[in-house]
Amino acid sequence: MKKLTLAMLLSACALPSTQALAWGQEGHRVTGYIAQQLLSPQAKAVVNQLIPNADFAQLALYMDQHKQELKQQLPGSDKWHYNDEPVCNGVEEDDCPNGNCASNQIERYSKVLADKSAGKAARAQALTFLIHMIGDIHQPLHAADNHDRGGNDVRVRLAGSSKVSNLHSVWDTALVQQALNGANEQSWAAQDLKYYARNIPGWQSGKAMDWINESNQYARSEVYGPLSNFSCGQAPSDVAYLDRTYQTAGAQLIKQQLAKAGARIAMVINQALQ
Numbered sequence: 001m002k003k004l005t006l007a008m009l010l011s012a013c014a015l016p017s018t019q020a021l022a023w024g025q026e027g028h029r030v031t032g033y034i035a036q037q038l039l040s041p042q043a044k045a046v047v048n049q050l051i052p053n054a055d056f057a058q059l060a061l062y063m064d065q066h067k068q069e070l071k072q073q074l075p076g077s078d079k080w081h082y083n084d085e086p087v088c089n090g091v092e093e094d095d096c097p098n099g100n101c102a103s104n105q106i107e108r109y110s111k112v113l114a115d116k117s118a119g120k121a122a123r124a125q126a127l128t129f130l131i132h133m134i135g136d137i138h139q140p141l142h143a144a145d146n147h148d149r150g151g152n153d154v155r156v157r158l159a160g161s162s163k164v165s166n167l168h169s170v171w172d173t174a175l176v177q178q179a180l181n182g183a184n185e186q187s188w189a190a191q192d193l194k195y196y197a198r199n200i201p202g203w204q205s206g207k208a209m210d211w212i213n214e215s216n217q218y219a220r221s222e223v224y225g226p227l228s229n230f231s232c233g234q235a236p237s238d239v240a241y242l243d244r245t246y247q248t249a250g251a252q253l254i255k256q257q258l259a260k261a262g263a264r265i266a267m268v269i270n271q272a273l274q
């Protein structure tokens, strides 16, 4: 199996991206900025040995930007961005086929990052993957499925737009952009960090599966729950209308989830590198 080298990881930082990506790029960058601010001095020093001048906001994009080549090098890795947890009780889902899901891989790569005998490139890769995957699972639709490909098959229209989009992309990108409201991601992240400063220590506990369960609850209450045409176990055939109230609540939840994700990325890295 071809291994990712440090050079490949670093070159990723210079690559522009053209496609729409999960937690679009804005969301991932924000989590990266927040996480990097919350690193312990010890973790910062080790990170700097693994990836000199690491920019978490850029590293956060790597798994999306290189999804196809990663899939060839690490079969199944295209499924490491989410857990398919049902949004209705009694509906069956295989949430981690062959271990290929976010929760499993977060546990796995946390150990690689912590392993001082693992090679530098392997640990740099683990760091890069963790920044992305922990970010992803805080997007409620990366922790929820209704036999609709995580909301990709649910057609929606936002109030104020004539375009038909899908539920997944609304939560990955459109609502993130509403939360950011045109602000620069780095300064927005700094504000978000300040806004939630008191909450952060409380958020820095538990592990991946706890955070997935929490996201799944949000998917039930905030993402699917308010849809007028929601039905358990299948995507509705008609287009759901997302009014302003839905969007405002969604953007507020995203503001919080991005801060939580950043806080927990830092927690996992600080623990692994202590």
Ligand SMILES: [Zn+2]
Pocket (backbone or CB within 6 Å): 022, 023, 063, 064, 081, 132, 136
């Ligand atoms: Zn992703």
